[in-house]
Amino acid sequence: MRMATNCCRRRLEVSDNRAVQLLIKLGHQVTSRLWRLGFASRFFLAIFLHSGTSFRRMHLTFREIYFTGVMSLIIILVSGLFVGMVLGLQGYDTLQRYGSAEALGILVALSLVRELGPVVAALLFASRAGSAITAEIGLMKATEQLSAMEMMAVNPIARVVAPRFWGGVISMPLLAALFSAMGVFGGYLVGVVLIGVDSGSFWSQMQATVDFREDVVNGIIKSFVFGVIVSWVAVFEGYDCEPTAEGVSGATTRTVVTSSLAILAADFVLTALMFRGV
Amino acid sequence: MSRSALDLWVGFFVALGLAAILFLALKVGNLSSANAGETYALQAKFDNIGGLKVRSAVKSAGVVVGRVTKIDFDSSAYVAVVSMQMDARYKFPRDTFATINTSGLLGDQFIGFDVGGDTEMLSPGDVIKKTQSAVVLEKLISQFMFNQASDTKDKDKK
Incomplete structure (x- = not known):
């Protein structure tokens, strides 16, 4: 003072x-x-x-997985499908000029598993679930529920913040994997069913090129890191916001902006570390 | 603590996510075809490996029988030393001929094994003696062009 x-x-x-x-x-x-x-x-x-509580009382974390993960399923699945279908169309258009339309499977799978799956899913997750977490915690603070918990000797970080954080961290890799899988299916729908690329070479070239450890596992690691970033930013902005209506709205906006920028920056760093000259 | 409808949804979500990872691993990736089984090491020396990379395939009769694990430069003989892990199910004769091939005109490069007739087999850690370097497309084209140029010059003299 x-x-x-x-x-x-x-x-x-x-x-x-x-x-x-x-x-x-x-x-x-x-x-x-x-x-x-x-x-x-x-x-x-x-x-x-303080995250011991969120694992000892699993139903707290489960509730958050439900609200962040399960409720994001529809948006993730639908956008994954459309991203994959667009990749199929655009990829085919470019590849057929070089007479290698069969490589469409490689293009769709690699770009989804390595980049688009983790990144786009994380961006959607930040705006769908991250903003909700911030608004919820911020409103709890504004209506002095957090202070009330402290009065009752309940640690709000253990009771409110940690379960939301872990719920986000657990949901994110699963959502990213679903996004990629859905995208590959969308690419298959457009490439094979609609355009008529040979189904056998679509899958076999994909399987020959996409490596489990190099591509799939690295994509999962990426989405895990993004999950930590988004959840951290969301719970922090909520906890740190000014306890007013204006403060909560500002914090919600900041969550989406900050976590989106952090995701893209972290993606660059991770890509540089993972896929250097392979 | 009792079961609730919420647990069912979370279980459904986690199962769906794990299924997606499994799909990526088995159907999209090559976990099913990547042999976690027994392998043995072989080496081969090439004058020029072209665009060969670590993890490139080793094929015999078009079948993938191994992968390139390491590429080194031998500074005493100025050659590339390529280490490979071969599937233990397949054995090759001592006089196997290792060539660097390209799949398609501009595709990935891989090592092809042309099998000889020796009765003795290559044992783990052996070095393949007979090798053929990668065909460098630029060299071929420039040779072709120089030949053309000299041909037309001869014709002009006549």
Whole structure:
């Protein structure tokens, strides 16, 4: 508290100098960002320390898997199917120019399993489930339910935050796998059933090229990392939001923006680590 | 704690997700065809491996019988040393001829085994003596063009 008043007094003293004021503003921005980052990291650790409850009382986590995972099934399955069908159409259009339309299976499967499956599923997951988690926790904070829990000696991180975090982390790889599988099926529908690429070469070329450890497992690892990122951002934004209606809406927006950017950045890093020169 | 409809849905979701992973592993990926079974190592030295890569196939009569596991450069003889893991079910004679082939005109490169007539078989860790390097398409084309150019020059002289 004292630091804040000091800061205000000092700002009054130098308020005549524009440049200095700008510098103060910038410094304040940087410090508050760093502050948030530090708090977010400590929060991440706290989730791990208090996640015993979410596994001892599995029904808490199951409830979250239901709300984040099961309720996202429809959007994931339908968009996976359409992404796969578009890949089939576009891929065929390009590949048939080089007389290698049979490689359509490779194109569809590799791009889904390596990239589109984990990334698009994570983006959808962030906007479908991440925003809901933030809004829920934020509203709990705004209506002082979290404080009430603390009053009753119930740790809100163990009771509210950790189950939602683990629910998201568990759901994400499964959703990404479903997205990829659905996409491959969509590519098959368009490529083989609609256009008439040979079914045998579609599957056999795919199986000959897609490696289980290199491609499928790396895709699952990616989606797991994205699950941690989205869930972490969502529960943190909810927990840290200003307890007002405006604050909750701002936090929900920030969840979608921050987690989408973090997913894409992490995807670049992971891809650079996994698929270097293979 | 009692069972609820929610548990059923979560179970359904997890089962569906695991089925998707299984589908990716078996139908999309090559887990079913990748032999986790017994293998043995072979080596071969090539003057030029072209575009051969680690994990490229080793084929005999068109059947995949092994995979390339390592590619090194021997700085004493200036040749490429290719290590392969072969399926233990298949044995090859000592005078097997290893060539680097291309599937299609511009496809992936793989090692082809042309089997000889020796009665003794290659044992694990052996080095294949008879090899043929990759055909470098650019070299062939440039040779062809130079020949054409010199032909037309001769004709002009006559």
